[in-house]
Amino acid sequence: MSTLTTSPAPPLPADGLPISSPQRTLTVALAGNPNAGKTTLFNALTGLRQRVANYPGVTVERKEGFWSLSPDAPPARLIDLPGLYSLDAASLDEQIARDVLTGRASSHTPAPDCVVVAVDATNLARNLYLVTQLLEIGRPLVIALTMFDLAARQQDTELDVAELEEALGVPVVPVVTTQRCGLDALAAAVWRAAQEGASPGAGWRLSARAEEEIASLARGGRGEADESNARLCSLAGARYAAMIELYAEELPQDAERRASVEGARSRLAAADPRWWQEPVLARYDWIEQVAARAVRAKRGAAAERERTPTERIDRVATHKILGPLVLLLVMLVVFQAIFSWAQLPMDLIDHGFGSLGDVVRASMPAGLLTDLIVDGVIAGVGGVLVFLPQILLLFLFISLLEDSGYMARAAFIMDRLMRGVGLHGKAFMPLLSSFACAIPGIMATRTIENPKDRLATILIAPFMSCSARLPVYTLMIAAFFTGRKVFGVVSVGVLIIMSMYLLGIVVAVAVAWVLKHTILKSPPPPLVLELPPYRMPSFANVVQTIYQRASMFVRRAGTVILAISILLWALVTFPRAGAPAQGDGERVQPSANAREAETVQPAAGASNVAESAGAQTSGDKGEQIRNSFAGRLGRLIEPAIRPLGFDWQMGIGLIASFAARETLVSTLSIVYNVDDGGEQSGSLIEAVRNARRPDGRPAWTPLVAVSMMVFFVLACQCMSTVAVVKRETNSWRWPLFMVSYMLALAYVASLVTFQGGRLLGFS
Amino acid sequence: MSFNFQRKIAQPVAPHAPAPAAVGDETCLNCLPHGVGARVVGVSGDGSIARRLMEMGVVPGARVRVIKAAPLGDPLEIRVRSYHLALRRSEAEAITVVAGD
Incomplete structure (x- = not known):
């Protein structure tokens, strides 16, 4: 990016002087109200030549692209500002936008040579409010009049562009972005305005x-x-x-x-x-004057306004009874897509990486390097990419719902319920998405403006039972609750899974309430939400959104996940077991290390005897794990997790599952020496049922299984989530807080479940 | 902007609107019956909500109409300056209007 900026920053000419070098890269900022067609315009102007990043130190997204203004100059840098109603810096978005416009956002972003503002012709007055503030800043300004075709068709008024241009004192270029009409004229107007460098300034004065x-x-x-x-x-x-x-x-x-x-x-x-109202009133007074000149009532327009398509749709979509039903239907379709349509590509990715690992293992000499590549790198990358189909599908739906205008209606319908918890109506969709996967859910919280509300939503999103918990639930159910029925019809397993989902929701509500009354205390968030007209989502926009979200996930979260996968691999691989002398006779005292003595485990001996019946190779694998750092950790934490009903082998599973929940299943297969069967194979279920404590009692009981599930509902065992929260909050503070409080909750809840269950006589 | 208020004031506009006062039948937007056109008289309070409402075009003289309430009774959908806005009843209470076009 910086290579294209030919002159050193800040390359600002003196006020009003023409720009001397035609080779200088111009900087143009694109502003506009939300729903004014700004994103579509940005995509049309820059095509694929854009990139997304965050502004330093804040979570506001920064989009930049290149736009050819004139054939004999390098393309201009086009900075997409956040969608704004005003520049009064009530929100972070507005503050950032003002900093960009005045050249204070960052050292390598000079104040723009020209500002393009997208103005929705169907909603002129409110859109012009932002224009009045941009005029006050005094940068050269060009108005891109969007939705001009809609305004001409639908409304009972007529807009005189020449008159509007005259009244505002800045160039006004009508554009129809979908047909690429007016884009060349816009480029020419911006080029001219940047060369002239003049702005008419504000046309009004205060008292x-x-x-x-x-x-x-x-x-x-x-x-x-x-x-x-x-x-x-x-x-x-x-x-x-x-x-x-x-x-x-x-x-x-x-x-x-x-x-x-x-x-x-x-x-x-x-x-x-009411002194503080003065600027707002002065701006709107001026807007009324402009509108009075440029907008005329159409001759012959019916006195009674006929219903717009949007109003007709809303008669159903926000209807007292039908509205919630429509919302339910939308939710069902989204869930269906994420749970079932995503399954096939996810399996393909999973198997693809599995066979890639096999091929690599077969073609490389056995050894540490091969293990690192296969078990660390390939498995780690596979572990990230396996979520991609769900993320893509979810963002497909989110951008469709957002661009069509339905998302605002969902917030409108759900606001009353969400407010009961102290959250914003806009928190509904992100939380809903989190039932599929917390990662896209957390990424979707960007629509919530208030940082505290957004943070509260992010912090409770991982309580929604995501799809990665399902393998754990199903293993536990399959091992201990199959065939049992309540009243002869309802299967116990289904009841248990449902209660786990419910538990997550109840805890999320409670935590949200506590957070909003303590560390994230803020007045109930106001709801001043535009319900934009329904519009057909643009295919290019949807593709662009999905692509950007997906690539951001893969790049940023991917690097962290990869690093942790390699770390986990190292933890189960080192120190290398099997100095040949230790052979297969007595494995009880493998390396006679100090920690072994410390954790006094006759247990290890007993379970070893049971395990030596297992196949030789997997026995070695089990041995390796027991002596690895992970195994030692498992034994180290055993005293802490014993009150929850867990032993050290489950401890290893727990530690590994902090990478990703479903890892528990594969780790247990390794720990219990189940030969490379499928993750849900009968042998693992058998192994879990047959695992024994040192004293011969079963290691797993139905109560232990329930305790384990409760732990999995509440603990934040997902490094991808941690990585995404780090990315979204731009600090390690919140992800660390999230992991610790969720772990504490999980521990306490599991403890209560296990000990309470024992007191009640369950085993 | 402030023409013709007097003529409309004479008509009863809302079943539960307060009795017409001497200066005009001012009521809050929250009390306005759905579908009845009104003009904004003022926005009370000086917090960020009042400020945001005014920036969104809810300024004295602007035409407003309550379209409907959300299925659970709150928030309200209003139409102001030819677009639709959702706001809570508590926020609508801060907006003083006078009924009539």
Whole structure:
């Protein structure tokens, strides 16, 4: 990216001067309201030449691409700003957008040479609000009038583009993005505006009293400006900065500055308690004047407005009874897709990596390197990619629901329920997605604006029983609860699985409530949510979204997962067992190490005898695991997990399952020396049933199985989730917090289950 | 903007609207019957919610209409400045309107 920026940053010409070098890479920012067609426009302008990253230190996504403005200049850098209704910096998105527009976002992003703002022609007044704020900033501005075709067709009013251009004082270019109409004209207008470098500025003024305060703040503010803000502190810039300070919700950091802003505010408040509304009212007054010039009622338009298609759809989609039913149906389809349609590609990937591993193992000399490649790298990469079909499908649905406008309706319907827990209606879809897999669910929380609400949603998402828990549930059910029925009809197994799902939901609700009343305390999130008109999702947009999400998952989460897989492989592989002297006679005291003595395990001896009946090779494998670091860890934690009903072999399974839950099943197969059978093979079920404690009692009982399942419902055993939370929150703090509190909850719940169950006489 | 209020005020607009006051039958958006057009008189409070509502175009003089309530009774769907907005009843309470087009 940086190689394409030919001049060193910040390459800003002085205010108003024409740009001297035609070879300089121009920077253009794209702004617009949510649902104004900004993303579609961005995709159409940049094609596939774009990349997504985060702004440094925050979770706001930063999208950039290249856009050819003129054949004899390098393509311009096009920065896609977050979708915004306003620039008043109430949210992180708005703050970032303002920083980008004023050139303060990062050292290598200069203030844009031109700002393109997507304005929805069907919703002119509200969209123009953002335009008024962009005019205040004083960058060259070009308006891309989107949905122009819809406005011409649907509405009872007529829009005069030339008149609008005149009234606003900036170029207005109607575009129909789907047909690529107007894009060349837009490029030409942006090119011209960037060359001229002029902006008409704001066309309105505040009351004399307010202007006086702003002017005095602006004079005082000049001194503190640093060099990179030189442009901002030109006369218009200083006025703008002072106005933002005066009307922002927060106060400036600097103490002296804070005092002068506070003074100005209290003087204004004394004269008019609603002083803070003044800029908003002034902007809307001006918008009304612009609209009065440019918008005319169509001749012959019916006095009674006929229903729009959106209103007709909403008569069903948000109907008192039908609305929730439609939502249920949508949920069913999404779940069906994720659970069953994704199965085939997931199996293919799984088998593909399995056979790749076999081929590699066959063609390379046996040894550590081969083991590392097969068991560490290939199995690790496979473990990541196996989730890809579910993620792709889920994001297909999420982007379809989002782009069509239905997602806002789902939030509208569910808000009342979600608010009971202190969450936002928008948290519903991410939580629902988490039943398939928490990873896309957590990634989908980006639609929640308030960072605290978003964090609360992220922190409870892993409680939703995801598909990776199913292999564990099914193994436990198959081993201990098959054939049992309640009242002769309902199978106990189904009841247990259902209770596990329910347990996750109940705990999630409780945790959300606690979080929202303690560390994430914030007033109940307001719901001011636009219900946009239904629109046909654009194929290109959907593909682009899916591609970006998938590649982000594979790249970022993938690297962490790969590293941890290799670590886990090392933990079960080292130290190498089987100095030949130890042969197959007495394996009880393998390396006579200190830790062995410490954990005093006659247990190891007894279970060894039982196991030596197993096949020779798998016996070696079991031996290897017992002596590996993982095995030692298993024995080390045994005292801690014994109250839950678990022994050290299950301990190894637990440790391994922190990589991914379903790993428990494959680890148990290794620990119990089950010969490479399929994961759900009968032999593993038999082995689990037959495993014995040192004293000859069965290691697993139905109660242990339930305790294990409860642990799996509540513990965050998924490094992919941890990696994604790290990515989404941009710190290790929250993922570590999540893992620890979930582990604590899982431990306590498992303890209560096992000990309580014993007290009640279960075994 | 403020033309013609007087004429409309005479008509009873809402079954549970407060009795017409001397200056006009001001009521809150939450109390406005569904489907009845109204104009915004003001947004009370000075928190971020009031600010956000005004930025979204709910400013004095703007036309609003309550379309419907969500299936569970809250939030409300309103139409303002030719688009649709969902907001909670508690937020609608802060919006003073006067019924009539």
